[in-house]
Amino acid sequence: MTGWPSPPPLARWLLERALPVDVREAVSGDLDEVFQRDCRRYGPGWARLRYWRKAVSFSRHFVVERWRDRRRGGVMRTGMSWLDVKLSLRMLVRYPGLSLAGGLGIAVVIACGTAAAVFDAVVHGTLPFEDGDRVVALENWDTSRNDPEYRALHDFVSWRDELRTVEDIGAYRLMNRNVTAAGRSAEPVRIAEITAAAFQVARVPPLVGRYLVGEDELEGAPPVVVIGHDEWQRRFAGDPQVVGRTLQVGDTTFTVVGVMPEGFGFPVNERYWIPLRLKPSDYERGQGPVIYLFGRLADGADLGAAQAELTVIGQRAAVDFPDTHARLRPRVLPYTEWFFAEMLGPRDAGPGPWLEIVGVVRDFPPEPMESTVADATLYHPVGRGDAQGVLLAVRVRGVAATALASRLREIATALDGSLQLREIRSMDALLREQQSELRMAAWLSGVITMSVLLLSATGLYALMAFAVVQRRREIGIRLALGANPRRILGSIITRALWQLATGIVVGVAIAAQLDMATEGELTGGTGRWMLPAVAAFVLLVGLIAAAGPARRGLRLQPTEALREE
Amino acid sequence: MTREALGEFEQMVLLAILHLGDGVYGVPIVDEIQRRTGRTVAPAAVYVTLRRLEQKGLLSSWMSDSTPERGGKARRCVKVTRAGLESLRESRKVLDRMWKGLDPNLRGAR
Numbered sequence: 035m036t037g038w039p040s041p042p043p044l045a046r047w048l049l050e051r052a053l054p055v056d057v058r059e060a061v062s063g064d065l066d067e068v069f070q071r072d073c074r075r076y077g078p079g080w081a082r083l084r085y086w087r088k089a090v091s092f093s094r095h096f097v098v099e100r101w102r103d104r105r106r107g108g109v110m111r112t113g114m115s116w117l118d119v120k121l122s123l124r125m126l127v128r129y130p131g132l133s134l135a136g137g138l139g140i141a142v143v144i145a146c147g148t149a150a151a152v153f154d155a156v157v158h159g160t161l162p163f164e165d166g167d168r169v170v171a172l173e174n175w176d177t178s179r180n181d182p183e184y185r186a187l188h189d190f191v192s193w194r195d196e197l198r199t200v201e202d203i204g205a206y207r208l209m210n211r212n213v214t215a216a217g218r219s220a221e222p223v224r225i226a227e228i229t230a231a232a233f234q235v236a237r238v239p240p241l242v243g244r245y246l247v248g249e250d251e252l253e254g255a256p257p258v259v260v261i262g263h264d265e266w267q268r269r270f271a272g273d274p275q276v277v278g279r280t281l282q283v284g285d286t287t288f289t290v291v292g293v294m295p296e297g298f299g300f301p302v303n304e305r306y307w308i309p310l311r312l313k314p315s316d317y318e319r320g321q322g323p324v325i326y327l328f329g330r331l332a333d334g335a336d337l338g339a340a341q342a343e344l345t346v347i348g349q350r351a352a353v354d355f356p357d358t359h360a361r362l363r364p365r366v367l368p369y370t371e372w373f374f375a376e377m378l379g380p381r382d383a384g385p386g387p388w389l390e391i392v393g394v395v396r397d398f399p400p401e402p403m404e405s406t407v408a409d410a411t412l413y414h415p416v417g418r419g420d421a422q423g424v425l426l427a428v429r430v431r432g433v434a435a436t437a438l439a440s441r442l443r444e445i446a447t448a449l450d451g452s453l454q455l456r457e458i459r460s461m462d463a464l465l466r467e468q469q470s471e472l473r474m475a476a477w478l479s480g481v482i483t484m485s486v487l488l489l490s491a492t493g494l495y496a497l498m499a500f501a502v503v504q505r506r507r508e509i510g511i512r513l514a515l516g517a518n519p520r521r522i523l524g525s526i527i528t529r530a531l532w533q534l535a536t537g538i539v540v541g542v543a544i545a546a547q548l549d550m551a552t553e554g555e556l557t558g559g560t561g562r563w564m565l566p567a568v569a570a571f572v573l574l575v576g577l578i579a580a581a582g583p584a585r586r587g588l589r590l591q592p593t594e595a596l597r598e599e
Numbered sequence: 600m601t602r603e604a605l606g607e608f609e610q611m612v613l614l615a616i617l618h619l620g621d622g623v624y625g626v627p628i629v630d631e632i633q634r635r636t637g638r639t640v641a642p643a644a645v646y647v648t649l650r651r652l653e654q655k656g657l658l659s660s661w662m663s664d665s666t667p668e669r670g671g672k673a674r675r676c677v678k679v680t681r682a683g684l685e686s687l688r689e690s691r692k693v694l695d696r697m698w699k700g701l702d703p704n705l706r707g708a709r
Contacts, residue, residue: 054650056650057646057650057675059662059672059673059675060624060625060662060672060673060674060675061625061646061675062670062672063665063669063670063672063673063674064624064625064626064646064669064674066668066669066670066672067626067666067668067669068626068642070668088642088643091641091642091643092642092643092646094643095641095643095644095646095647096643096646096647099647099650099651165637167639168637168639333637334634334637336630336633336634338630
């Protein structure tokens with residue numbers, strides 16, 4: 035395999051355990067082949083993610099198939115009999131502690147597995163449109179920064195004109211603006227500035243009026259807006275004659291031309307769509323605003339074909355425009371996968387400009403719940419357009435803070451139509467919200483910790499109890515030979531203590547080393563009492579697990595113990 | 600002997616193999632089904648179906664040479680058996696009989 039990247043070993047191990055012997059080599063080999071293909075198309079990171087997905091899917095399908103086989107053939111076909119089933123049930127009842135520990139362990143594993151499956155379904159889900167899985171995202175991958183390059187206005191035009199495997203290619207960018215309807219105060223909302231292609235990609239017809247069309251994107255065309263169902267109900271009381279009414283978006287008046295049906299929210303979850311009007315000739319290649327591109331796979335085309343075509347176009351651009359495109363690798367991804375990667379992966383903004391030190395101040399917390407001993411911080415003026423959102427603190431006198439909300443918004447809109455104030459709250463409310471978030475984070479962290487501890491404890495209990503149960507025959511013989519039951523119990527507990535002590539010493543030593551290596555990060559600085567507490571807990575669980583079955587074993591008649599199994 | 604009816608997905612897999620020719624293996628079969636149907640199919644479902652069709656005697660398979668790209672593992676090549684062809688014909692006939700007398704575009708039907 036030298037020279038070929040390898041699939042994730044754990045995923046492969048899982049797969050090979052789940053596959054039936056007769057197809058194991060062939061299926062595993064096919065997936066290796068697909069993995070190599072994915073490496074070439076999407077890079078090793080994505081290829082590994084896709085391999086994991088396939089490994090889980092194959093494991094699930096073949097396990098279900100095996101279960102179906104058994105159901106079709108009945109238990110007799112597998113060599114089992116109902117006697118075996120009854121015997122296994124009897125054993126479960128006979129060793130309730132062991133059964134409970136095993137059952138609890140499985141329950142925790144299932145809960146974790148379900149959570150992972152839900153996460154997988156969310157991340158790898160499809161858009162709720164007709165053939166939503168054929169909607170794709172297009173982007174330039176900057177190999178020098180190892181990050182996407184979204185200033186792609188010129189590429190957008192060239193891809194839209196040249197690509198045949200992806201159709202209805204469109205672009206959007208998101209912005210926050212104050213929206214004002216007649217007789218109502220300004221309200222900040224997120225707006226999608228988007229090309230008309232979005233509605234062709236979604237294939238969802240408007241509920242009222244029309245959606246955006248190509249002519250709306252032309253310079254000089256009247257400003258129009260399409261609104262979502264909820265906004266139609268809320269701002270216009272579901273008026274069927276809403277087409278032609280106006281909305282103030284920032285400092286521009288837009289005419290409503292259509293309403294989209296309930297639940298429609300492309301590209302993310304917007305409720306206002308205005309035409310994207312950008313002229314590539316206004317910008318140098320590689321410059322211009324950040325835009326996000328999408329499209330739909332043409333009939334008969336798949337991701338592989340689209341990527342191949344896009345790669346050819348990218349190679350040509352790299353030759354024609356080496357300064358800007360030599361380091362760019364265009365790629366096509368399923369839209370939902372791209373969306374979550376974009377959402378989860380923070381973008382590296384690159385080095386900022388040099389700043390001159392003009393003074394030194396005491397550190398102070400930027401928000402109420404932040405520590406008063408803040409990390410080293412630079413304070414510098416916010417330039418126009420530098421920040422997406424800032425926290426503005428205003429001291430009011432005489433009236434409740436929230437009563438000034440609409441007045442503050444009016445002042446902001448009067449200053450600049452694109453300015454928007456949202457979530458105007460008192461500092462008390464902000465403090466309560468942050469405390470509540472912290473409590474939620476602490477609760478979640480506690481649940482995860484408890485799950486891990488419970489899983490470990492059940493595993494330990496099962497292991498210790500099983501080790502003692504295995505000695506029941508020996509216990510029976512010793513009892514039959516007249517041994518003192520207290521001495522038998524003592525020997526079992528002593529042996530368990532040795533095993534537990536060895537495990538605890540090794541485990542605590544490793545944990546303490548790791549804690550020291552991470553300067554207390556592992557235990558959050560609580561190592562001094564946390565490690566002894568965990569050791570005591572493990573010791574307690576282990577002793578209970580050993581003592582329970584041992585005491586029950588001693589109550590058995592020797593002849594009964596000797597007859598077992 | 601009554602033969603078990605073929606499911607829609609089983610028919611798709613058998614037809615994909617016939618399109619690609621004897622000696623084809625799993626990866627191109629998945630691609631072919633996706634290409635022809637325009638749908639995304641779970642590759643695992645295709646492999647489970649291949650195994651089931653072989654167990655029913657509708658496919659036969661043999662192992663080919665291995666390649667380094669596949670980690671030295673062999674391919675399982677398949678071909679449709681005579682019984683497989685017969686099953687496909689029968690499935691087609693049954694559907695044709697059900698469609699007989701109906702407008703192909705189902706005009707007039709609710």
